[in-house]
Structure formats: structure tokens, C-alpha cells
Amino acid sequence: MSTTQMMKGILDGCLLAIIKDREVYGYELAEQLELYGFDALSEGTIYPLLLRMQKEELVTSTRKKSTAGPKRKYYSLTAKGEQELEHFIGRWEYLQTNVNRVLKHETASDESQGRG
Amino acid sequence: MSTTQMMKGILDGCLLAIIKDREVYGYELAEQLELYGFDALSEGTIYPLLLRMQKEELVTSTRKKSTAGPKRKYYSLTAKGEQELEHFIGRWEYLQTNVNRVLKHETASDESQGRG
């Protein structure tokens, strides 16, 4: 039982949201996601995603020294990245609304009467 | 801008939820999902999913005559399918909780203090 498939198309939005809050580096993002309640995420998941987002100009990166290890690559959001985050939030709300409607067997035309 | 990726691992749960409510046939499921607010879903999405779920013994099917066309294949949930639906709901709540925490920048240890 895993949520692997469910993370598709959602993880990138989560990364954008975390990066928007403050500059973070890749290794740290995996830890952050755990703080938010997710199971540990592989670096093989995080890094390709960050590179893809950088290629799409959603984020920029700057290398900074670490106290204990190689240089860290800190990411921050571009204007385009902030826009994409807004789009993601819209898609996420759309998904949440519709899935919850299905689970409650309330069609869209039932609106929010919630009296079952 | 589409929610294609976000549907992965979620659509099957939605189908289980709809089928649990009442017997439905594949062609109808696409229409049902629209009633719940989703954009139109391709039959190339629905049918392979139903076949997969039947192979996994989550659903069973019976053919019944249609008033206007070939026989319909009506699906209903097995006990295993009901269990899987419960598991799905659990995963969905886990996902909802954690993504919403990320979007609000509330870590799991912040619990539900919501005073930001």
C-alpha cells in the first residue's frame, strides 16, 4: 500500500510551495516533506524534478557552501514559478472538490446542500 | 494546463466509489465523472482501468441488454473491492492532509492550532 501513484503531478506543486516559503536545497526538501507528514521521499525523485523545474524556468538556483559537506544548491521561485504554483493550487482544489464529491456521492449540481 | 498526472492513482478510487453506490457500466462511468465535476474522460482511460480492476478481483461484471446498442457490462464491487476503496480513502486523506499542510506551511507537529 503506497501513495506513489497519487504523488504524480502533485509533488512538484509541493516543492514549489516549500521553495516559495524560503530558499531550500534539494537534500533538505526530502526532510521538509517528512515534516509535513509525507513518507520519506527518495533523492532519485527530488533531484530530477528540481532539474526539470529549473529547465522550465520555474526555479533558479545558487550554490552555497555547507558547513559539513559539498556545496548546496539553494532554489528559489521565479515569477513563472509563482504563477505555476497558483495554477497548481487551482488544479489541486479542482481535484479535491471533485474527488470528495465522488466519495460523498454528491454531484456538482447538488451544490453544497450537504443534507444527504 | 491539465490534471492528467494528478489523476494517476486517484481515478481508480473514484471508480470504486461510484460502483459501490450502484451498478454502472463503463460508458456510463465517463458521464458520471462529469456529473461530479471532472472534465470528460476518454474511454481509453476507463475501460483498461475496469479490466485491470476485474483482473485484480476488485469488481465483477454482468452483461445486460441495452435498449439502444450492444450489451452493457455492469460492474459491482467485490468484498476485496470494498476493502480497496477503504484503503484508497485512507491514502486520499493522507494526501489531502499533507498537501494542505504544505500549502499552509504547517508542519505535522504544528497539529491543528491553525492560528498561524
Added chain:
DNA sequence: TTGTATGTCTTGTATTGCAAGGTATACAAG
């Protein structure tokens, strides 16, 4: 040089939504 912890990146695989196209039934019109 060896070992440990910290950090980043690459390769290959599995899953799954979807477009495109094929097959089959019912019915009406000719």
C-alpha cells in the same frame, strides 16, 4: 588512505492516463 556524513546527479523500470482506432449491436431509411 580509510570511513562516515553530507550533498548532487544519472540510468533504467513500472505505472497509468490518454489519443487514436478497431469491433459490435440496434434501428431507421433506402
Added chain:
DNA sequence: CTTGTATACCTTGCAATACAAGACATACAA
């Protein structure tokens, strides 16, 4: 019987993406 339309189901091939496994690099201690 053929043609056209609506209904209904299925298959093939593609694209996107989370992930395991492993490679590579830096800092520091023994």
C-alpha cells in the same frame, strides 16, 4: 442488403513521472 447514426466495449502505442539503485563529490576525523 447497404448506409448512416448512436450506443457500447476493447486494444495499441505514447508520454509523464515517482522511484530504486548506484555513481560522484566534498568535508572532516582517525
